[in-house]
Amino acid sequence: MPETRVLYENLDEQGLATMDVYKRRGGYTAIDTAFRSMSPEDLIFNIEESGLRGRGGAGFSMGKKGSFLPRGDMEKYLCCNADESEPGTFKDRELMYKNPHALIEGIAISALAVGASYAFIFIRGEYWEVADVLDAAVAEAYDAGYLGENILGSGCRIELVVHRGAGAYICGEETALLDSLEGKRGNPRLKPPFPAIQGLYGGPTLINNVETLMNVPLIVNKGPEWFKGMGTEQSTGTKVVSVSGCVKRPGNYEIELGIPSREIIYGLAGGPGAGREVKVWFPGGSSAPVLTGDDLDLPYSFEAMAEAGSMLGSGAIIVGDDTVSVPELALRTARFYHHESCGKCTPCREGTNWTVKMLERVVRGEATPMDLDIISSVQENIIGNCLCVLGDAMAMPVGSMVKKFRSEFDDAIAAARDAAPGPIDVAGADEPPLVLGATA
Amino acid sequence: MTGQTGNGGPMRPTDLLTNAERTELIGSMRPEDAETVPELHEVDVPPELQRTIEEAMGRYPQLRSASIPALWAVQRHYGWCTPDGIRQAAAVMGLTPAYLQSVASFYDLFRLEPTAKHRVLVCHNISCWMRGADDILVEFCEATGCDHHEAEHDGANSPDGEVYVKGFECLGACDIAPMASIDEQYYGPLEPGDAATIVEQLKRGEDPMPDKDIRKRRTAGDHDTPGRGAEEVSVGE
Numbered sequence: 099m100p101e102t103r104v105l106y107e108n109l110d111e112q113g114l115a116t117m118d119v120y121k122r123r124g125g126y127t128a129i130d131t132a133f134r135s136m137s138p139e140d141l142i143f144n145i146e147e148s149g150l151r152g153r154g155g156a157g158f159s160m161g162k163k164g165s166f167l168p169r170g171d172m173e174k175y176l177c178c179n180a181d182e183s184e185p186g187t188f189k190d191r192e193l194m195y196k197n198p199h200a201l202i203e204g205i206a207i208s209a210l211a212v213g214a215s216y217a218f219i220f221i222r223g224e225y226w227e228v229a230d231v232l233d234a235a236v237a238e239a240y241d242a243g244y245l246g247e248n249i250l251g252s253g254c255r256i257e258l259v260v261h262r263g264a265g266a267y268i269c270g271e272e273t274a275l276l277d278s279l280e281g282k283r284g285n286p287r288l289k290p291p292f293p294a295i296q297g298l299y300g301g302p303t304l305i306n307n308v309e310t311l312m313n314v315p316l317i318v319n320k321g322p323e324w325f326k327g328m329g330t331e332q333s334t335g336t337k338v339v340s341v342s343g344c345v346k347r348p349g350n351y352e353i354e355l356g357i358p359s360r361e362i363i364y365g366l367a368g369g370p371g372a373g374r375e376v377k378v379w380f381p382g383g384s385s386a387p388v389l390t391g392d393d394l395d396l397p398y399s400f401e402a403m404a405e406a407g408s409m410l411g412s413g414a415i416i417v418g419d420d421t422v423s424v425p426e427l428a429l430r431t432a433r434f435y436h437h438e439s440c441g442k443c444t445p446c447r448e449g450t451n452w453t454v455k456m457l458e459r460v461v462r463g464e465a466t467p468m469d470l471d472i473i474s475s476v477q478e479n480i481i482g483n484c485l486c487v488l489g490d491a492m493a494m495p496v497g498s499m500v501k502k503f504r505s506e507f508d509d510a511i512a513a514a515r516d517a518a519p520g521p522i523d524v525a526g527a528d529e530p531p532l533v534l535g536a537t538a
Numbered sequence: 539m540t541g542q543t544g545n546g547g548p549m550r551p552t553d554l555l556t557n558a559e560r561t562e563l564i565g566s567m568r569p570e571d572a573e574t575v576p577e578l579h580e581v582d583v584p585p586e587l588q589r590t591i592e593e594a595m596g597r598y599p600q601l602r603s604a605s606i607p608a609l610w611a612v613q614r615h616y617g618w619c620t621p622d623g624i625r626q627a628a629a630v631m632g633l634t635p636a637y638l639q640s641v642a643s644f645y646d647l648f649r650l651e652p653t654a655k656h657r658v659l660v661c662h663n664i665s666c667w668m669r670g671a672d673d674i675l676v677e678f679c680e681a682t683g684c685d686h687h688e689a690e691h692d693g694a695n696s697p698d699g700e701v702y703v704k705g706f707e708c709l710g711a712c713d714i715a716p717m718a719s720i721d722e723q724y725y726g727p728l729e730p731g732d733a734a735t736i737v738e739q740l741k742r743g744e745d746p747m748p749d750k751d752i753r754k755r756r757t758a759g760d761h762d763t764p765g766r767g768a769e770e771v772s773v774g775e
Contacts, residue, residue, distance in 0.1 A: 101759060110756050173599070185663045185708035192757065216599060223610075223647045224659075224709050226722040227753070259597050264606050265646030267707065281605030283644040299600055341758075342665035342712030349713045349758020367758075384664055384708075416665055416712070430667050434707055440644075 101366065102328065104336045105312055106352040109196045115231055117238045120199040126244060128315035132207045133250040136318070141211035145314065148322035149334035154179055154270075154307030155383065155411045157400045160314075166294035167212045167302040175298040176214040177279065177305045178205055180221040181263055181270035184383035185434060186414030189338040189350050190308035194221070195228045197312075198235035202258065204311035206244055207318060209256045212304045216257050220275050223264045232260045267438035271486045272305045273297075274440065285442045286486035307412075309338055329355035333399035337413050341367040344374065344419035353398065360394040363417055370419035378418040378503070382411020384431055385491030387498035407498070424503040425510050428496050429457040435492035446489030449480040453496060460507060463514020470507050474500050573636060576629040583626035587615045591630045601631065605641050609648055618649040646706075654695040654702040656740045658682075659719040662690070662705040665712035669727065674716050677733035678703045700741055714752055724752040 103109075113119040120126070132141060146161020167174060178201065182190040194201055201219070209217045221229045236258055239245045247255050261279060263269050269278045273287035276298050297303025313335060317325050326334045333355035339362055342348045346368030353362060363369060363376060370376060376391045381398070387408040389396070396402050403410040418427060436450035456473050459465040477497035480489040500507060552560065594607035608631055612623035619642050621635075628635040642648040660666075660675045679686040682696035684703045693704030709724065711717050717726025720736065725747055736746040748754075 103759075106757060106759070110759075182710050183708065186665055186712055187708075188710045188712050191710050195753075196757075222710065223645070224719060227724075261603075262606070262610060263645070264609065264648055266644060278606065279603060280600065281602035281641065283641055340712065342715055343668045347758060348665075348715065351758060380664075414712075416668075418668060422668060427664065430664055434663055437707060 101352050102336050102354045103352050104316060104328075105193060105197075105200070105309065105338060106350070109192070114197050115195070115199070115235060117199060117235070117242060120197070124319075125199055125315075126203055126242075128318040129203050129206055129244055130250065132210055132318050133252045133254065138211050138213060141207065141318070144317055144322050145208075145211065148313075148317045148325040149332075150310065150313055150317065150325065151333065151400060152307055153309035153313075153337065153413065155184065155385070155409075157410060160306055160310055163294060163306070164208070164212050164304055166292070167304060168295070169213070173216070173299070173301045174212060174214040175301055175303040176205060176209045176212065176217040177272075177275060177298060177303060178217065178219045178308060178311055179270060179272065179275060179305055180219050180225075180308045181267075181275060182225075182308070182412075183222055183267040183270045183438075184385060184412045184414060185431075186340060186342055186380060186383050186416040187412040188340045188342075189413065191225055191228055192350050193308055193312060193338070194225075195231055198232045199239065200312045200315060201232075201308055202235055202239045202244065204314040205258060206239075206249065206256055207314050208304065208306065208311055210252075210254055212302075214304065215255050216298075217259070218279060218298075219258070219260045220269070220279055221260060221262055222269075223262045226262070229260055229262050236260060266440075267434075268440045268486070268488055271488065274486065275305065276303065283440070285440050286488075288485055330397070330399045330401070332401045333410075337398075337410075339398070340412075340414040341417065342414070343379075343417040344370045344376075344422065345417050346371065356397045356399045356402075358394075359396050359398045359415075362398060362415060363394065367415075367417070370417065374419040374421065376417055377420045377422060378424060378427065378499070380414070380416040380495065381406075382409045383414040384416065384434065384495060385409075385487075386411045387494045388502065390502060423510070424499050424506050425457065425460050428499045429454065429461055431495050431499075432457055432492055435488060439488055443484035443486075443489065445480045445483040446492075449476050449489055450492050452476055453492065457496075460510060463511065463518060465511050467508055467511060470500055470504065470511075573634060575632055575634055576625055578629045581622070581626045581629045583630060584615065587611055587623075587626065588630050591627055595631065602633070604631065605633070605638060606645070609638065609642050609645075613648060618651060618653045649693075652695070653693075654699050656700060656721055657702045657704075657719075658736075659704050659706035659709065661707070661709045661711070661715070661717055661719075663708035665708075666716040669715045670730075671716040673730065674718065674728050674733060675703070675705050677730065678718075678737065681734045681737040701737060711752060713758065714750075714755065717752075720746050725750040726752065 108123050142161055142164045150160045151157045180190055205217050245256055245258050266284045268274045269284040271286050272293055274284040278284035293303040293305055329335050336352050337355050338350050338352045340350050351366045378388050380386050380388055381403050389408055396406055400410045432453045436454045439446050439450045441447045453476055456469050477493035480493040590611040591608045594604040595601040598604055608627040612627050613619050616623045624638045625635045628638050658678055662671045679689050682701045682703055684694035684696050688694040689703040690705040695702050709719050711724050714726030716728050739746045
């Protein structure tokens with residue numbers, strides 16, 4: 099099964115990051131069409147008609163989201179979410195580094211569609227080099243009149259700022275991103291109000307992922323029917339899939355949504371090493387409930403992944419072969435979310451902390467089978483009980499690992515018990531409890 | 539200056555204090571000691587730092603949005619977010635130093651303690667872990683003399699002050715796992731022995747392993763098409 103290269107077409111071409119080469123490849127024609135002959139309503143209609151769903155994780159219709167922004171003269175904003183921190187995801191990095199102008203064009207058209215005069219690219223601070231490339235491309239776009247005052251004589255003004263984050267997974271969550279962009283600690287906000295109504299600086303704000311926005315110029319150029327012609331009915335278009343972990347050819351592959359997952363993991367990425375089998379895989383970043391080797395023939399689409407009890411998420415497939423210990427994988431996953439929890443909501447702050455402690459006990463051989471039930475119940479008590487889904491993003495994969503690989507957890511506990519010569523030395527058991535406010 | 543940060547050393551996380559120290563700290567805090575917005579003439583801010591921060595403030599509809607760019611500017615100027623640097627940025631922006639300190643302490647990339655000349659962030663998240671990232675981190679610690687436990691958790695400086703090593707969460711380059719960010723550039727896939735080579739190169743002032751620089755990497759793509767496709771990597775047998 100070959101790839102379907104749309105966003106990835108020409109991506110390896112030398113100099114594509116410069117305006118000259120990008121224009122030679124047909125770039126900045128969509129912005130011309132949009133600003134000269136289309137109304138914002140036309141644009142929103144076309145985007146909605148194409149069925150384009152958010153590529154950042156939630157998979158919400160971009161056209162619908164855009165239509166939620168109120169019309170009127172108030173200041174509106176557009177934020178491109180380039181925080182890309184979901185473990186396993188690395189598509190936006192490659193797209194922005196190699197083709198920054200396509201993103202700028204997509205942002206300008208989308209800003210026109212919702213009437214935003216300020217746009218921001220919130221890029222994670224670790225991508226310093228990529229942000230430099232974006233800065234250079236933005237400067238070129240200003241010089242060419244695709245950004246700034248009176249774009250292409252339309253009277254529209256769009257200012258675009260590349261904003262570097264400083265290392266926080268939570269800032270990929272849209273409301274935490276807004277707080278961070280306002281110069282605060284990146285804590286999520288209560289929803290509703292949703293950012294489309296009250297977002298950045300209190301104004302209506304459209305927030306979309308890099309890959310989503312990069313599809314917009316293509317939809318303007320080739321029409322929603324062309325876009326709908328790819329993929330499945332509910333998952334239209336192509337998707338850039340980041341495949342990593344135990345595969346021979348890790349990397350980004352652009353595919354039509356709906357092809358069998360096996361084609362991606364084995365056909366494109368080469369599958370695990372000789373004599374090894376796929377044991378466990380995340381279909382959509384580390385926040386997605388895991389699937390097993392039995393699920394490899396599922397079509398790779400939003401709806402099929404949801405039906406299988408997982409999600410397509412950011413399109414990051416992480417593959418673990420039969421050498422990978424699932425309890426250790428669960429611990430590694432939980433540690434990440436514990437480290438990245440912002441601490442605002444108790445179920446997430448405490449739940450991630452205790453999950454890590456319990457999984458450490460499992461891996462060290464100090465756990466009892468009852469601990470597994472407690473781990474499961476902690477996960478259930480996190481889901482749906484916080485302002486944002488960071489806690490859920492740990493609870494879903496960890497819960498699914500304990501459920502689907504319960505016997506491996508049981509075996510790990512039993513093996514450690516059998517190997518232990520005497521009573522197990524539990525770390526910290528002899529320390530006195532810490533009482534807040536008490537003097538030592 | 540008042541408070542813990544003003545007394546020279548960087549602030550210790552409160553959960554590492556003993557109960558007695560904690561009680562003493564709380565008892566020593568008085569509302570009237572809280573620092574207000576410093577005046578520009580009190581802080582002696584370097585002109586180019588001031589210019590960078592003011593430029594950032596001008597880019598946003600609301601100037602507070604420049605908090606993170608301002609802290610980046612401080613870190614680039616001093617090598618880390620020094621208490622004096624934070625105070626200078628606060629004076630330029632019209633914010634309290636405590637506010638900027640609170641922002642800086644939220645984000646992993648802002649360093650609130652002195653940091654060695656070169657910075658090595660070794661990804662230890664899922665994909666890199668599956669490909670042996672733990673061993674890579676150990677090798678970097680051995681090559682630099684950094685304490686492994688410290689490097690894995692808070693980051694550690696080598697005894698000679700040349701290299702800072704930290705185990706880091708997913709850096710968004712799982713295609714080159716196991717990988718590391720070295721002085722803001724990405725390198726991978728790293729193999730056993732690479733860490734020692736890289737540390738030697740850094741100390742000699744050379745670019746580390748140019749052939750493992752992610753900027754040279756082509757898209758993975760369809761391996762059946764000539765000229766395309768990623769090279770196969772060893773994934774164990």
